[in-house]
């Protein structure tokens with residue numbers, strides 16, 4: 001857990017603490033995710049689903065592969081970030097996917113996001129992750145500036161996705177099919 005004095009909330013400095021999330025934080029975390037998914041146009045604001053996702057994450061925390069960090073100020077949760085680890089065969093080690101990075105709207109630009117990301121980086125080092133990565137909406141300029149300032153670099157990879165509907169896509173002859181060997 002990290003404790004910091006926030007940069008620029010005049011007149012008095014406000015202390016921000018970052019700690020692991022608790023199940024009792026869930027309603028506030030859902031509100032934060034609603035703020036986030038109203039910005040990221042790949043996603044929809046669906047509070048029930050966000051709550052279900054958070055419960056899945058919090059249920060996996062004890063296995064040490066997941067971290068849900070919350071920033072707290074004056075007893076209120078004001079920001080969050082999550083990390084889920086995967087094995088990277090390229091690195092020969094675990095790496096971490098950062099998701100759900102959001103600070104309460106009225107407190108953005110006051111240093112809380114930077115403090116959260118420092119805590120996430122600290123957790124990643126403590127858990128021997130080789131690197132951290134994340135996806136960001138290409139139109140979210142403030143977030144891209146934020147990550148650039150934290151030394152995240154754009155890569156040549158792009159995100160592709162398909163829904164798991166329960167039906168395998170039909171195999172088209174000549175597309176990725178080989179004669180049995």
Ligand SMILES: CC(C)(COP(=O)(O)OP(=O)(O)OC[C@H]1O[C@@H](n2cnc3c(N)ncnc32)[C@H](O)[C@@H]1OP(=O)(O)O)[C@@H](O)C(=O)NCCC(=O)NCCS
Nearest residue numbers: 101102103108109110111112113114136142143145146149
């Ligand atoms: C992106 C976000 C998490 C950053 O957290 P934050 O607490 O607002 O950021 P900080 O105050 O720590 O800012 C750190 C740096 O990021 C950049 N930055 C942050 N907000 C910015 C904005 N609105 N416009 C331009 N740059 C911005 C600045 O370079 C800033 O450094 P500076 O204050 O010294 O100029 C937060 O603004 C947020 O919740 N945004 C909406 C949700 C979102 O877009 N999340 C990212 C999903 S990928």
